[in-house]
Amino acid sequence: MLYKLGRMHILLAIPSIALLLTVFGIPIVLLFFTSLNAPEFTLSNYTAFFSQPANIRVLLQTIEISAVATAACVVIGYPTAYLIANASKRWRVVLIVLVVIPYLTSGLARTYAWVVILGDRGLINNLLMDLSLISSPLPLIYNRFAVYIGMVHIMLPMMILPLISVMVGIDKSLVTAARSLGARPFAAFWRVFLPLSLPGLRSGSLLVFVICLGFYITPAALGGLRDAMLSTFIAAQVQTSFNLARIATSAFIILAIATAILLMMGLDLSGKPTSASSSRRKLWLGRLPVLGRLKQFLGERLAPFRARRWSAQLYRSGGDGTWSRRAGYVFLVLVLFYLLFPEILVVTVSFSAESFLTFPPSALSLRWYRNFFTDQSWASAAWTSVEIGLVVGTIATIFGTLAAYGLSRMSARPRIVLNLLLLMPITIPVIVVGVATYTGLVNLGLTGTRLGVILAHTIGAIGYVVVIVSATLANFDRRLEDAAKSMRASPFATFMRVTLPLIRPGILGGAVFAFLHSFDEVVITSLVSGYAVRTLPLKMWENMRNELDPTIAAVASMLILLPLLWLLLIYLTWWRSRLTSRAATDPV
Template identity: 70%
Template sequence: MKIQKWGGMLTVPAFAILLIVFGIPMVGLFLTSLDAPAFSVVYYRAFIDQPANVRVLFQTIEISLIATAICLSIGYPAAYLIATASKRVRVALIVLTVIPYLTSGLARTYAWTVILGDHGLINDLLLDLGVVDSPLPLIYNRMAVYIGMVHIMLPIMMLPLLSVMMGIDNSLMAAARSMGARRFSAFWRVFFPLSLPGVRSGSLLVFVLCLGFYITPQALGGLRDAMLSTFIAAQVTSSLNLAPIAASAFILLAIAAIMLSIFGLDLSGAESRAALPRGRSWLNQVALFGRLTRNLNELTTHYRAKRWVVQLYKAGRESRWPQSVGAVFVALVMIFLLFPELVVIIMSFSPGSLLEFPPTGFSLRWYGSFFGDSSWTSAAWTSIQIAFAVAALSTIVGTLAAYGISRTFPRLRAVLTMAILAPITFPLIVVGIATYLGVVELGLIGSRTGIVLAHSIGAIAYVVVIVSATLANFDQRLEQAAMSMRAGPLQTFLRVTLPLIKPGIIGGAVFAFIHSFDEVVISSLVSGFSVRTLPLKMWENVRHEIDPTIAAVASLLMLLPVLWLVALYVTWWRSKPGAQPALADHTI
């Protein structure tokens, strides 16, 4: 039996976990929202009839849209400048962009509480300079929410944009310039249309994730800045009536589903660019305006032709100020992404009983407080154990699923991929409630096993994405050659395929570990107050105690991404020169 014939069977373990922990509870949650078996929309009507609910709903959409627009307005030019930079500069800037992405979101949110608080960095600086007499209200308002959300979401916007932009052939821009197009015209008419798949994917990802934001609005916003996810979480903790909670959750999910159905989430830039001319998408609506623009351009054709002839043999003397402005802009973006983390790291060495910047001295007092407090160390050890278990389970199951999906029919492949990515494309609070119900049915609430399963549904999705990307560049003829020499499917996979996709598997394991180690929302629902992970301990500390020990904890979490990147680089570096020898050694 060939690999292609039983490839679909490899997805069974992943979908078994997905269905038991998330899929079936999600269906049950939907039926509950419809008051099954009566099947009515009474709970949806009750939600809409409450003006406060509708206000929170529209406020959630407004905050998500504005945060997405800010991320796009900052992320697009930054990604463009990074993609067009020299190779060494581009690699360095991408690494600086990835570091915040891999850093704990809770730690980054805490960093902004330190900077924007009444006794934070900005207010202390203004008071010391005599600019103000009392602290400015920089926190617990809408602006603080936007700052925190954009800081967390900006790398997620930039990475899809970079992925698409770096795949655009630079010779197309050069060809446009050689035919007389100015820099902006060449960009607008050649580069920008080709980058739209990245704009679409990044904007959708950011918008959907913003819909489910819970920690950042609650930590940085005021009572008037509550989002629907906060409202749903409050219902879960205060009410045993599941039907209204389910209705609220599916209203939030419906918004995300509408956006995904209209614009479509395509994680592969190449396919989306290839499919762009064929399908009737939202870009066709822009074509009406484009026709008018082309008609107006025809009126200036004669003038532009004369200008091109005049300037054809003129020496190019382009101003350097665009490059200087671009360099300053990228530097400011990198400072915005990295400065909060650096502030917390520096402040964690404060010797006093309160955090201060800059510190008046150097002390490891708060690091000693962390390692000397059993409540902190036990929470950290619990998180490490759970994260390793999640990484092991999701890497094995996710790798099998990715391999099986890559060997199925194209139409089935698309359906399976979207199904397995549901836990990371749905609003997080909705996923958390469905997962909570699934763990309840298994009788694992308040257990580490329940938390491992709950974390695994999202971790498996990350593994599938990363391993699938590695398999997309894998030459299947190597497997065919091995099987033509009487190697079985298992032997072919272990001795040919596995060594070549090992970097992707390790990358998936790292992301699975990070996903579990940083999880707060699902953990808070599933832990049952009996299992305390490090993020839960940090979240409790941020809300209640404001213990400076958390600065040391956040600093340690901010240094972890550097270790992950080093591990990934070493893995890639070792695998690159050894790929061909490994293939020769494992030839059957």
């Protein structure tokens, strides 16, 4: 009986699924019914929403801001990923780490960095006034431009990393073959490389746009009243009137937009076109015979010119491309400067001895670090975040590892369904997750409690653990387990003595991401805690809204240095695991 149960790998995912359904899954279904006025099931709430011009303006503004931020990430991120993917292996690793560091850094800390840069007494205005170029501060903050700057800075690594993962796997010999047949560099890129990189471009665009739809902190901190997004509108309703029907309606409108984008761009992120989509495309082109004839006519007229150009360029040297390489280097340096300089600036400002934010600081001091450790409110908030993060990391690592191990042993169809379910809290707009989680914790009587905050953080943290551990298990050689079982090792002993040591780096990476997810969470925490549980990000957010105490710079600098320590720990664990694996496989 125990052996049969052991072969039912879905049992390993039950703890994660049960927690997800209790805290998030069932509440979001009930929330949807609430938006439809169950049991009457009418669209009156949606009609009321769209009948108010202010709501429509905020909705269109949300879509516009998200679309512009996504487009900017594509324009900046694609060439950046291309340059990194074509760098030498050693430089590629260094550049990827430089992109990952901002990605792991607290979004609140990065938003605060732009407050320091764009503020009335920030870096840019102080520099221009010192040079006597302006007599009064420029309005660089609390406007749409500042919102775009902050959102693109936060989301750009999420665009670059999926693109790199796809571009590195593209066979460069295909582009070389196109060049050898007379294609110019741009034509070879446009006709060969770009189509092969579309899966990464689509994945990155979907992630950026969907997450931007639920942005709350950055628009609220950097934008003005005219730059409010629908997430700000929802958060205000939760904290004031708490009309659950209106809140649910607004949340599901955001979710509907995200779902529509996913359906339009395709749910399959592999980038392989389906037969249905290709047939629809052919049918659409068949309805435009004029375009087909025009294309055929132009092709026939340009054929002699193409033949002469091909013959002339077939044996011509490609040139050294010095200027293009230099332009690429300059562009890459500027992008990395854009990603890393705000963090460097915050660390520098945190050592200022003055009572207000200035750069460069006139004198260096540890005043604001001492203030952080001696101020009871800051110390208590930090310790609360650490405690919650450790508990969340422990629960999410155990549940997520079990789920990932069970899913890796399942057939394709149930694995895809359960993966989508477990990853839902980190793939839909965060404000929707916050509202649904708040509703679920209200039903459990856990709002405003530390346990409620832990459960709210855990459902998202499990998703990160599942993704990372599943990726590790995908490269795991299962023949090692079979060999251990052939030596009469029990399934538990095989897992503990063989599987666990080899996938330990992935488990540690999942634990780190789970902890960072909890430690940096603001939106969901502000909804479910009611500010009764004061975490460090909530304390920072309050001070950013009320006063720009330089103590925030000290806190932000520590949050910036935290990912560096985690990356070092992961690297050391991976290096040790690699040595152990090599020692086990080398012949004596």
